[in-house]
Amino acid sequence: MLRLSGVTKRFGGRTVLKAVSMEIAPGEQVAVLGESGIGKSTLLNVIAGLEPVDSGSIAYNGFEIAALSDDAATQLRREHFGFVFQAFHLLPYLTAEQNVGLPLLLRGREPAEIRRCARALLGAVGLGGREAAMPRELSGGELQRVAIARALVGEPRLVLADEPTGNLDPDNARQVLEVLRGQVKQHGAAGILVTHSEAAATTCDRRYRLDADGLRAL
Numbered sequence: 722m723l724r725l726s727g728v729t730k731r732f733g734g735r736t737v738l739k740a741v742s743m744e745i746a747p748g749e750q751v752a753v754l755g756e757s758g759i760g761k762s763t764l765l766n767v768i769a770g771l772e773p774v775d776s777g778s779i780a781y782n783g784f785e786i787a788a789l790s791d792d793a794a795t796q797l798r799r800e801h802f803g804f805v806f807q808a809f810h811l812l813p814y815l816t817a818e819q820n821v822g823l824p825l826l827l828r829g830r831e832p833a834e835i836r837r838c839a840r841a842l843l844g845a846v847g848l849g850g851r852e853a854a855m856p857r858e859l860s861g862g863e864l865q866r867v868a869i870a871r872a873l874v875g876e877p878r879l880v881l882a883d884e885p886t887g888n889l890d891p892d893n894a895r896q897v898l899e900v901l902r903g904q905v906k907q908h909g910a911a912g913i914l915v916t917h918s919e920a921a922a923t924t925c926d927r928r929y930r931l932d933a934d935g936l937r938a939l
């Protein structure tokens with residue numbers, strides 16, 4: 722489903738991703754472990770086509786992501802990818818339910834369907850009853866779970882999760898990892914979980930480590 726070959730990314734003179742290669746099949750969830758500042762978020766950004774690469778290839782179902790126009794890349798992200806951003810990126814003036822429903826709104830779905838799906842996902846991440854809450858009323862862990870519900874509401878084919886358990890206590894972390902894994906396993910999606918937590922990584926099918934020499938399978 723996703724194949725990276727020799728992906729290199731530099732910021733200024735500094736090489737952040739060095740000849741990174743990896744492959745992920747449908748139904749597979751992989752973890753990318755690495756120290757803070759090593760390039761994990763950058764890896765997800767280049768996969769999503771949000772950052773250009775200096776060299777190498779990133780193919781999604783055989784399509785070279787870098788070769789897509791901006792519109793086509795936006796369309797691909799909207800229809801196929803689900804993101805959990807490290808900084809949540811929730812819209813402050815929308816309720817939890819509206820934030821979760823946003824990907825479906827962008828796809829032009831009916832309000833009743835959006836509402837039903839958003840509420841179901843909020844329930845799945847343990848936030849049933851908090852639908853009307855505004856982001857400012859939610860704790861860090863709750864915001865994290867809203868962000869995860871939003872990433873999964875459109876049943877994405879590829880789930881890109883950036884430190885999704887970074888703000889959660891162990892019980893909530895376990896719950897969120899189960900929800901992410903459930904999406905991958907039930908819908909045959911592929912998932913990349915970026916984390917510095919060994920415990921989170923053990924819930925994945927395969928593990929990689931990103932360091933200054935590049936990415937290696939563990």
Ligand SMILES: Nc1ncnc2c1ncn2[C@@H]1O[C@H](COP(=O)(O)OP(=O)(O)O)[C@@H](O)[C@H]1O
Pocket residue numbers: 732733737755756757758759760761762763764
């Ligand atoms: N847009 C950018 N411009 C310049 N440097 C960046 C940019 N994004 C990330 N970096 C740098 O690249 C390195 C890796 O960052 P990042 O991918 O966020 O690491 P991680 O997610 O593993 O903590 C850091 O040194 C960071 O400062």
Ligand SMILES: [Mg+2]
Pocket residue numbers: 761762763807883
């Ligand atoms: Mg990061």
